[in-house]
Each structure stands twice: as structure tokens, then as C-alpha cells.
Amino acid sequence: MSQVPLDAPVEVRAEKFRGVLEDARAAAYRALQETAREYPPAEAPPVRKPRLTEGGRSLVAMVRGRSRAEAVRLAVELLGGVRRALDPPGPVLLKPNFNSADPFPASTHPDHLQAVVDLLREAGLAEIALGEMGGLLSLPARDNFERWGMAAFEARNGVEVLRFDEEPWVRARVPGAVRWGGEIHCIGRLLRPGQHVVSLPTMKSHGGGPRFSLSLKNGYGFVHPRDRVRAHWVPQMAEMIMESNLLYTPSLVVLDGTKCWIAGGPYTGEERTSNVVIAGDDRVAVDVVGASVVRAMGAPLLKDYPIWSHRQIRRAAGLGLGARGPEEVKILSGDTTKSADFPALVRQVQAFVDEGDPDRRP
Numbered sequence: 524m525s526q527v528p529l530d531a532p533v534e535v536r537a538e539k540f541r542g543v544l545e546d547a548r549a550a551a552y553r554a555l556q557e558t559a560r561e562y563p564p565a566e567a568p569p570v571r572k573p574r575l576t577e578g579g580r581s582l583v584a585m586v587r588g589r590s591r592a593e594a595v596r597l598a599v600e601l602l603g604g605v606r607r608a609l610d611p612p613g614p615v616l617l618k619p620n621f622n623s624a625d626p627f628p629a630s631t632h633p634d635h636l637q638a639v640v641d642l643l644r645e646a647g648l649a650e651i652a653l654g655e656m657g658g659l660l661s662l663p664a665r666d667n668f669e670r671w672g673m674a675a676f677e678a679r680n681g682v683e684v685l686r687f688d689e690e691p692w693v694r695a696r697v698p699g700a701v702r703w704g705g706e707i708h709c710i711g712r713l714l715r716p717g718q719h720v721v722s723l724p725t726m727k728s729h730g731g732g733p734r735f736s737l738s739l740k741n742g743y744g745f746v747h748p749r750d751r752v753r754a755h756w757v758p759q760m761a762e763m764i765m766e767s768n769l770l771y772t773p774s775l776v777v778l779d780g781t782k783c784w785i786a787g788g789p790y791t792g793e794e795r796t797s798n799v800v801i802a803g804d805d806r807v808a809v810d811v812v813g814a815s816v817v818r819a820m821g822a823p824l825l826k827d828y829p830i831w832s833h834r835q836i837r838r839a840a841g842l843g844l845g846a847r848g849p850e851e852v853k854i855l856s857g858d859t860t861k862s863a864d865f866p867a868l869v870r871q872v873q874a875f876v877d878e879g880d881p882d883r884r885p
Contacts, residue, residue: 543659544752551662555688556748565693565714567707571772573805573845575602580853581805581846583812585872587798587858587865591781594859595638598777598802601855605646608775608804613717614650615643617682618773620724620741621655624670625790628725628782633671635723635779640680643721653677654685654712656744658789664688685712692747699842700766702759708747709770719774726801726813727784728792734824735817736789737810738776739839742768765838768806776809777802785822795820799868807845808852811836815875819868831880849877 544553573581584601588594599605609615617639619631627635636653643651653673657664664686668674677684693711700707713720724741728734743751746767754763778801784792797816803809811830818825830836831848840847854873858865 548660552659552748556752562692562694562708565695567695567697567770570769575804577853580851581808582853582855583803583808584855585799585801585812587860587862589860591634592638594800595777597857598800599642601857602802605642609719612648613719615648615719615721617653618722619655621667622658623661623790624667628727628784629790631723631725632779639777652683652685654687656687662688695770697769699769702763702766707767708750709745713745713771720771722773722776724778726778726780727788728786728822728824729788735814737813738806739768739810739835745770761834762838765835768844773804775804778813780816783817783820785817785820805845807839811876815872818875819871829878829880830875849879852876
């Protein structure tokens with residue numbers, strides 16, 4: 524599906540999106556979008572401030588390992604371990620990016636899922652579910668999950684696999700989501716009390732629109748198609764995507780940046796081997812670091828102005844979803860491979876993070 528820049532006239536974007544909606548492959552998505560069913564009301568919990576902090580700064584681990592599993596383990600350990608992130612212990616909902624059945628980095632790699640589940644089990648967390656829906660041309664989710672081998676994953680790990688298009692939905696009251704009118708239809712399981720959400724995004728460019736798709740974009744998969752379609756008709760789409768993050772607070776984000784896209788997306792792109800895993804519980808800080816890696820890899824859409832100036836980061840910071848500037852972020856780096864290029868990459872990423880937003884007011 525070719526991309527239309529988010530800053531293109533809304534009429535141009537709407538016409539393109541209307542054509543995609545009429546594609547035969549969008550029939551299952553369209554059926555959900557057009558349903559007249561009324562969903563029960565619910566209340567979104569208040570957004571919680573990041574807890575993986577030091578001296579008032581959000582910790583973000585950026586690491587390289589000899590394997591994906593080693594990198595995941597090192598990143599989480601630098602943050603203080605699973606028990607610190609998921610305290611007190613409780614049920615866990617894993618949110619990968621299975622927007623399609625396209626291979627990593629379009630979608631979360633099964634080995635990344637496995638590495639995180641292994642850490643959760645070692646920490647004594649027994650109740651683990653994994654949920655996702657799929658994008659406009661990739662429903663029903665059952666087909667995506669079959670291609671990704673989720674039935675075998677479920678049996679091997681004892682996790683519960685949730686296909687959101689088959690699960691109950693609710694109409695959540697979200698006062699801060701002003702561009703949504705204070706209500707967002709979302710998957711009911713997301714609002715389960717005492718549950719830890721662990722986000723497992725990939726690291727990629729996203730056409731000419733949101734420009735990058737990381738942890739903040741990953742949360743959009745909790746939103747019902749009737750609302751996701753609404754966002755495509757307005758020029759504030761990036762801001763609406765950020766407001767959907769008011770539905771929940773992740774206890775942990777573990778971003779797989781072993782490979783990334785510097786152009787294209789969300790289904791195919793120009794690939795680079797960045798060979799990093801990034802982790803934290805501050806979605807804004809994680810995405811600023813992740814987008815800085817994508818920029819360091821040569822992304823043309825990210826080279827012109829500071830990451831903090833991008834629309835989705837500005838809106839997310841303004842909503843109180845995480846760090847508001849570089850003074851509120853601390854990068855923890857580690858490398859078990861002793862790669863010659865890793866220190867230089869860390870320095871470059873730190874420099875991009877430190878640029879800040881020139882238009883920000885104290």
C-alpha cells in the first residue's frame with residue numbers, strides 16, 4: 524500500500540484511504556468499522572508516571588548482544604530487572620506489532636516474544652496473555668496469527684493468545700483525548716485492573732506520515748476500527764494516535780531494533796542492521812531514543828529537525844505520557860559483542876536526544 528504524506532491535504536489522504544477501504548482484502552476490517560453495535564461504557568485509568576527512573580530522569584536501556592535473547596536480557600537487567608518493572612506482580616498482557624503477517628521488522632519477531640516470555644517466567648509471572656488485532660488489509664487476526672505460528676507458541680509457553688477482533692470491546696471514557704471527543708472504543712481486556720502491559724514494538728519508518736512507528740504507535744492496535752478509520756479523515760491524525768495512549772500505561776517497553784527501516788513502512792521498507800534493543804517504561808523517552816537510532820541509520824524523514832520537534836513526540840510529551848525534554852532522559856548502554864562501532868552509535872544517539880525542541884518553552 525503506497526503512502527500519502529500526513530502533511531498532504533486531508534482530501535488527498537482521505538481519497539487514498541477510501542480506495543484502500545474499498546479493497547476486497549479490507550472486507551473484515553470494514554465489517555468491524557461499520558458495525559452499529561453499542562459497546563458497554565468503561566473508564567480508562569489515569570496515566571501513571573514512569574517508574575523506571577533515576578534522579579528524576581527516565582531510564583532507557585540501549586544495548587547490543589550476541590543474540591536477540593541476550594540483548595533483551597541485558598536491557599531489562601540494566602533497568603533493574605522484571606521484578607522492578609512489574610511491581611507488584613500481576614497478570615501480563617503482551618502487545619506485539621502484528622499489524623500484518625509481513626516479516627520482521629514489519630512485525631515483532633517470534634524470537635523477541637520468546638525472549639521476553641522467558642524473562643517473565645523466570646521472574647515468577649504465571650498469567651501471561653498476548654494480544655493483537657491487525658491492520659486494514661490483514662484481518663481476520665486469526666490468519667496473521669496462524670502465519671506467525673502462534674498456536675504452537677501458545678502451547679509451548681502456556682500463554683493465552685487474544686485475537687482482538689474476536690474479543691469484547693468497550694467504549695472508554697478518556698477525558699484527555701480531546702480530538703476523540705473524550706471517548707475511544709478499545710479492547711476491553713486492556714482495562715483489566717492490576718494488569719501489566721508490556722509493549723513489544725519494532726523500529727521502523729512510517730511513510731511520509733507519522734514518520735516513525737515505535738512504542739507510541741504500537742498502542743494504536745488497542746483501538747477499534749471504527750475509531751481508527753475516523754482518524755484518517757482529519758489533519759490531526761498523528762495527534763489522535765498519541766491521544767489513544769491515554770488508554771493505558773505500559774509497565775515495560777522492549778523494542779526490537781536489531782533491524783530497522785529508514786524509509787517506507789509500515790509493511791515494507793529500506794532496511795538497515797542497527798543491532799540494538801531498547802527498553803524502558805517511558806514511551807516518549809523510548810521513542811526519542813529509537814527514532815534517534817533510525818535517524819543515525821540514515822532516515823531521510825528524520826534528518827531535518829530534532830526528534831523532540833516531531834508532531835507525535837510533541838503531542839505525547841504534552842499529554843504527560845513521559846519525558847518532556849532531554850534533561851528528563853538517561854541512556855544506559857551496554858554491549859556484550861564489544862563492537863567497534865557501538866560507542867560511536869551511542870554518542871550519536873545521545874547527541875540527537877540532547878538537541879531538544881527549540882520551540883519548547885520552560
